[in-house]
Amino acid sequence: MTATFDQQPRVISYQGEPGANSHIAAHEVFPDWQPLPCATFEDALAAISEGRAGLGMIPIENSIAGRVADIHHLLPASGLYIVGEHFLPIRFQLLAPKGATLQTITTVHSHVHALGQCRRIIRELGLKAVVASDTAGSARQVAEWNDPTQASLAPSLAGEIYGLVTLARDVEDEKDNTTRFVVLAREPQWAPAGNGPTVTSFIFEVRNVPAALYKALGGFATNGVNLTKLESYMVEGRFVATRFYAEVDGHPEDRSLRLALEELAFFSRQTHILGVYAAHPLRGLQARPGE
Numbered sequence: 001m002t003a004t005f006d007q008q009p010r011v012i013s014y015q016g017e018p019g020a021n022s023h024i025a026a027h028e029v030f031p032d033w034q035p036l037p038c039a040t041f042e043d044a045l046a047a048i049s050e051g052r053a054g055l056g057m058i059p060i061e062n063s064i065a066g067r068v069a070d071i072h073h074l075l076p077a078s079g080l081y082i083v084g085e086h087f088l089p090i091r092f093q094l095l096a097p098k099g100a101t102l103q104t105i106t107t108v109h110s111h112v113h114a115l116g117q118c119r120r121i122i123r124e125l126g127l128k129a130v131v132a133s134d135t136a137g138s139a140r141q142v143a144e145w146n147d148p149t150q151a152s153l154a155p156s157l158a159g160e161i162y163g164l165v166t167l168a169r170d171v172e173d174e175k176d177n178t179t180r181f182v183v184l185a186r187e188p189q190w191a192p193a194g195n196g197p198t199v200t201s202f203i204f205e206v207r208n209v210p211a212a213l214y215k216a217l218g219g220f221a222t223n224g225v226n227l228t229k230l231e232s233y234m235v236e237g238r239f240v241a242t243r244f245y246a247e248v249d250g251h252p253e254d255r256s257l258r259l260a261l262e263e264l265a266f267f268s269r270q271t272h273i274l275g276v277y278a279a280h281p282l283r284g285l286q287a288r289p290g291e
Contacts, residue, residue, distance in 0.1 A: 011036050013044040013053035019136035019158030025088045025181045026057040041070050045078045048184055056184040057086070063178045065113045072231060072245050075184075075274065076203050082275025084183035085199065087282035092118050092153045092172045095139055095164040100148035102167050109138035110153035118153050121171040127151070139164060178282070182275075190276035193253040197279035199228075200257065201247045204268040208242060212267065219263025220248065223256040251276060 013036040014022035026035050036053050038044040047053040061067045092114055096105055108115070108127045115122065115129045122129050132138035132152075139158035142150050151167065152158070159166055182201075191198050206212040220227050229247035250257040252273065265271050 009051065009054045010034060011047075011053040011055075013038050013047040013056040015039075015041045015044045015058070016134040017136040017140060017158075019139060019155060019161045020134055021088060021090060021155055021179060022057055022059060022181070023136070024155055024157055025059075025086050025179075028088070029057070029084070029086050029183065030055070041074055045074060045080060045184070048080055048186055049078065051186070054185070055083070056080070057181050058184055059179050060182050061180050062090070062113065062117075063176060063180075064117055064174055067231065072233060076243065076245075076272070078184075080184040080186060081188040082182045082201050082277055083185045083189045084277045085280045085283075086181045086183065087280045088179050088181060090117070090172060090177040090179050091155065091170050092135070093156050093159055093166045094121065094151055094168040094171050095142065095154055095159045095162075096151040096167050097143065097146045097148060098163070098165050100151065100165065100167065104148040105151040105167070106149045108151045108153055109142060111135045111138070114153045117173055117177055118171050120173050121168060136161075180280075183277075188273075188275065191251070191278045193251040195278075197249065197283075198251040198276060199247055199279050199283070200250060200252055200276050201245070201274040202261075202271060203243060203245050203274060204264060204271040205243045206268050213242075213244075216264050216267040218267075219260040222263075223260045225250055225257050225260045249279070 010033045012026045012030050012033045014026050015038050016022050017037055023035055036047055038047060044056050048056045058071055059068050060071050102125060106128060107130055108122060109130045109132045111134050112131045114135050135154040136158040138152040139154040139162045142152040143162035143164055206216050226249040228249060231245045233243045252258055252261060
């Protein structure tokens with residue numbers, strides 16, 4: 001993170017309960033800031049918009065589960081800006097109350113994505129999987145129940161916070177399991193040009209006509225700009241226009257990207273830059289062998 005946030009209240013919001021992966025990500029990047037847990041993504045974004053939090057740490061995609069769909073719909077309407085990104089390796093622990101063992105547990109609770117990312121141990125132990133609102137919340141519930149048949153799949157921090165014991169460590173199916181977070185703020189703060197790899201995130205809309213997307217994106221190909229993400233959404237549930245969320249390598253002050261964005265603006269109904277920020281060091285390591 002190269003941006004500075006001296007004028008912001010040193011509070012960072014996240015969705016989930018204390019001990020969640022979002023809490024861990026917030027602490028890794030901003031260890032001196034006060035974390036603000038929020039029940040929903042809407043609450044976490046509202047805390048930033050209303051000035052109760054200076055920043056927000058929000059997951060946007062996982063290397064196994066894919067995109068966090070809610071965020072792609074909420075972000076364009078939030079009026080917030082992306083000012084940074086963070087990649088967090090995801091590790092899940094099998095947690096239970098003191099006195100429980102692998103032989104006593106029969107049910108495991110966690111967020112639906114966590115359960116999906118830990119299928120192997122669930123199957124090996126013959127556990128019943130129950131969906132909870134989030135990983136840390138499931139750990140808190142298991143601690144409150146204090147039942148040796150109940151377990152949670154959650155980060156180690158949640159186990160420490162709620163006094164649970166670890167029955168099995170790092171039980172995720174894929175060891176390269178990683179979640180990408182974006183750091184949000186009320187005001188844009190672009191990373192300086194020419195100061196290392198940069199990512200530009202933006203949204204645009206095209207009419208539902210033949211070759212609209214092809215024409216809109218042609219400038220990125222002809223100007224040699226690497227388009228790293230492109231995802232589509234219908235606008236307000238209608239089929240007459242499509243909104244796209246896109247990310248590219250580069251800075252809008254780079255000649256190649258500037259020309260590509262000019263061409264995009266000519267063929268799209270509207271274009272809005274959500275953020276220009278330093279690329280995280282792990283970004284280039286996420287491609288699988290051979291890609």
